[in-house]
Structure formats: C-alpha cells, structure tokens
Amino acid sequence: MTDRLYIDVHILQTVPPANLNRDDNGNPKEAYFGGKRRSRVSSQAWKRATRMHFAETHDPQDLATRTKRISARLAEGITSRTAVTAEDAQRIADALIKSTGISAGKKEGDTAYLLFYGRRQLDGIVDLVADTATDLAALDAKGLDEAVKALPVKEQLQSGHPADVALFGRMVADIPSLNVDAATQVAHAISTHAAELEFDYYTAVDDENSADETGAGMIGTIGFNSATLYRYATVGLHQLRDNLGDDKAAIDAVDLFVDSFARSMPTGYGNSFAHRTRPSLVAVVIRTDQPVNLVSAYENAVPARHGIVAESARRLATEFSTATDQWGDEPLYVGICHTLGADTDEIGQQLAKAFGANRTFAALRDGLRASLTERVNGN
Known part of the structure; x- marks a missing residue:
C-alpha cells in the first residue's frame, strides 16, 4: 500500500462538572475560539488517557x-x-x-x-x-x-x-535515527459552546474533633467547568504501515486506537467529580486526500440552552455534508454511532444523511476494519 489513507475520528462527549486537565493555577484549561471562552482538554492529556486504556485490552508487555x-x-x-x-x-x-x-x-x-x-x-x-x-x-x-x-x-x-509507539511516534532530538514519525494526530478538545470557570468551595471536618470543637479541619477550592466537547483525531494508515511493517498489524492498531480514544477519559480530580461519561456521538471517516478537522462547525458557539449536544450534532452533520459537497472529496467510508435518537427522528435523519445509518460501536469498528482491509488488499 503506497497511497495515503487517513482515518478521521469525530466525537461529541458531554462531561459534567469536572477538572479533567488543569493549568498551572490548578484550574481547567481553557481556550478562546470564535471570540468565546471554551473549555479545553489538551491533546497530550487525551493521548495519555488513550495509551493507558490500551492496557485494558492488551498485555502491557506488548505495549510501550x-x-x-x-x-x-x-x-x-x-x-x-x-x-x-x-x-x-x-x-x-x-x-x-x-x-x-x-x-x-x-x-x-x-x-x-x-x-x-x-x-x-x-x-x-x-x-x-x-x-x-x-x-x-x-x-x-x-x-x-x-x-x-x-x-x-x-x-x-x-x-x-509496539502499536503505541507506531501510533504516537518518538522523538529523540540528539539521535534522529531513533525517531519514529507519529501516525496519529490528536486535536485539543474544546467545548462547542461558551464555558465559564466555576469554583467548588469545600471543607473537611476532623473526625476526631471533640464535642466542643467546631469548624473545619481543612478549607479549599477546586476550579471546574462542565462542557459538551468536540474531540478530533486522525490516523495515517500509510505511516502506521511504515512504522509496523505489516498491513494487518496497522489495521489492528487503528481499531485499537479508535476503541481506546472513544472509551478513555483523563483522570484529573476523578475522585472528586466522578466525571466518567461515554460519547454521545462517534463518527469515523476514511479519506485519501488529507485529514479534515470539523471544528469550524463551532466557530459560532452553540447557545447555552436545552439540547446543546443535539445542536452540536446537527452542526457537525451540516459541516461535514457542506464540506464534502463543496470540495468534492467523497470519503471512502463513513460510519457513525450515536445515542441521539432513531434514524426516523429529525436529528437522526440529519445524522443519517451525513454519516449513514446509526449502528452500534462494535458494528462501527467492524465496518471500519472491513473497509480498511478491502482497501489495502486492493479490492
């Protein structure tokens, strides 16, 4: 296989009050996008979470x-x-x-x-x-x-x-011969809507206080926010094949990445916020031209009202369809898994028109694997 092949992964995920990835002040990371302050989770944080998830399905000895x-x-x-x-x-x-x-x-x-x-x-x-x-x-x-x-x-x-080195690459500045070009790029996740930093003021009581002792044994604050995040990553199968030297191993690594990227979550302040959620939408697209991040769907922030994730999904479908029509770059494969209603509902119909019929996550991965296998076998 010598031609370029990119697997784009688009995810919408709603996270409750949390501090997934903190800055130097201990507060959730943020970014300005479209003139609005957005919640942000750095690419490094989610790449590490993805790598840590690999070990849940693979022998750590086979990883890095x-x-x-x-x-x-x-x-x-x-x-x-x-x-x-x-x-x-x-x-x-x-x-x-x-x-x-x-x-x-x-x-x-x-x-x-x-x-x-x-x-x-x-x-x-x-x-x-x-x-x-x-x-x-x-x-x-x-x-x-x-x-x-x-x-x-x-x-x-x-x-x-191993798959994780082949996916995420390695850089050794003073020994270029040990470098491994990354096959994966991961974007910083940002909220589809404006987000405000909030603070949890907490106290802890000393359990050994006597009856006449009052007040807290500890007082503090934790910054947090809540957000519907747009997450994006892309995998270059051609680079992955070069790193691993085998087509099947490369396809296995793509499946491993898609599974772990979708299921993983940074663990910052996990005990304080119990913020683990599953994505509301996962879409995968196989392209031969270039990776395409669809974050421009949210340059105008989604209004903070009921149905943020549904509106975010609508905008994603519109952005994908418009970009495909205008640029004429028909993907080789498109698949979607979502929890936003049946294909007969309004939102379901919009998503189906853009990304195809809704399917289970397992079926989404199976379809992706079958399409990649067909492509590398020259069919």
Whole structure:
C-alpha cells in the first residue's frame, strides 16, 4: 500500500462538572475560539488517557512505556535472566544505554529525557547480553564500554515497535535515527459552546474533633467547568504501515486506537467529580486526500440552552455534508454511532444523511476494519 489513507475520528462527549486537565493555577484549561471562552482538554492529556486504556485490552508487555528509567528497567531484566548481581546488572545496563548515544540525565541511572520504547524491545536488548553477562560483569568500566559497542543495541530500538509507539511516534532530538514519525494526530478538545470557570468551595471536618470543637479541619477550592466537547483525531494508515511493517498489524492498531480514544477519559480530580461519561456521538471517516478537522462547525458557539449536544450534532452533520459537497472529496467510508435518537427522528435523519445509518460501536469498528482491509488488499 503506497497511497495515503487517513482515518478521521469525530466525537461529541458531554462531561459534567469536572477538572479533567488543569493549568498551572490548578484550574481547567481553557481556550478562546470564535471570540468565546471554551473549555479545553489538551491533546497530550487525551493521548495519555488513550495509551493507558490500551492496557485494558492488551498485555502491557506488548505495549510501550515512557520513562527516564530505561537503564533501571534494563538492569531488572538482566538480573531476572542471568546470575549476575543487581549491581553488576546495573553496570551492564548503563553501558548498553551509553552505547546508543542517549544522553545521561542529572540523576544517576536516568536519561536526560523521557524515552518511549516497547517492553519487548527492551527484552531484545537483554537477549544480547543474557549469555555473556557474567563475562561482561568481570570487565572494568573501559573494557565493558568497549565490549558492548559492537552489540546492535540501537537496532533493537529501531524495529519491532509496539502499536503505541507506531501510533504516537518518538522523538529523540540528539539521535534522529531513533525517531519514529507519529501516525496519529490528536486535536485539543474544546467545548462547542461558551464555558465559564466555576469554583467548588469545600471543607473537611476532623473526625476526631471533640464535642466542643467546631469548624473545619481543612478549607479549599477546586476550579471546574462542565462542557459538551468536540474531540478530533486522525490516523495515517500509510505511516502506521511504515512504522509496523505489516498491513494487518496497522489495521489492528487503528481499531485499537479508535476503541481506546472513544472509551478513555483523563483522570484529573476523578475522585472528586466522578466525571466518567461515554460519547454521545462517534463518527469515523476514511479519506485519501488529507485529514479534515470539523471544528469550524463551532466557530459560532452553540447557545447555552436545552439540547446543546443535539445542536452540536446537527452542526457537525451540516459541516461535514457542506464540506464534502463543496470540495468534492467523497470519503471512502463513513460510519457513525450515536445515542441521539432513531434514524426516523429529525436529528437522526440529519445524522443519517451525513454519516449513514446509526449502528452500534462494535458494528462501527467492524465496518471500519472491513473497509480498511478491502482497501489495502486492493479490492
């Protein structure tokens, strides 16, 4: 497959009072759009939530981790596979990481930056020294550095990427050969309507107060807002195929992303607000020209009255239909799952005209997979 193929994901999701993603003052992040203040959740926050959701359906060992402590994790792997001491395993691990050119951090054993790598990739590095670890441990520092120089340590990090590294990419500024171009772009989620910051003033009572003691043991405030959010992401299947080297693995990764992106939620102040909801609408579109974010549907803020999510859905349908008609870029596949009424209702009819008949989320994913499979097989 050499042609470009983009999978756009459009989501409308209503969130009750919450502080999903806070700024430097501890308040929910915001943005001005169309001259109105909007609730905002950063792309980084939702990408992390999506990655964390991957582990709910996949063995974490088949996924990636992002950490400065790669040397410590490598030492643990060496210790578990060989007879060397923990101290010698750490020496070997440090030498292996040093051989790649990855910059050391200020704290002993840390790298200078977070490194995103697959756990299986780290297992591959352990394999390189599993049979010779005892001999390596007997060398002095200079001898150990020389001994591991010839090992293909960097190559282990350049291939066999797990789905999350292939989707979200990796950047190592001082070693471009370790970079992985991201196949996924995620937009900052914003409210379709104007949103105002509010504050919850709370108190906590000391349970051990005596009968004559009054007043709160703790007083504080938490900023919050509530919003119907428009969320958008796009996946380039062609880039995903290049990163993974296999068509089926790429299609599996798209399905994994769509499932987890739709189901995930940032956890900020989760215990305080219990804000977990499911989307009211998920639409997927396969395109061959370019990704298309439909946020312009909300440049004029939806009025704050009854039916914000329904009006947001209507505008999304109109924006999609108008853009498709005006630009003439008929998508390869369009599918929708929503909870906004039957296809015989007014809103259901508008959504069906734009995105096709309503279906379950499982059927939406099945249709997406079938369409992608047909395309990559050249049918």
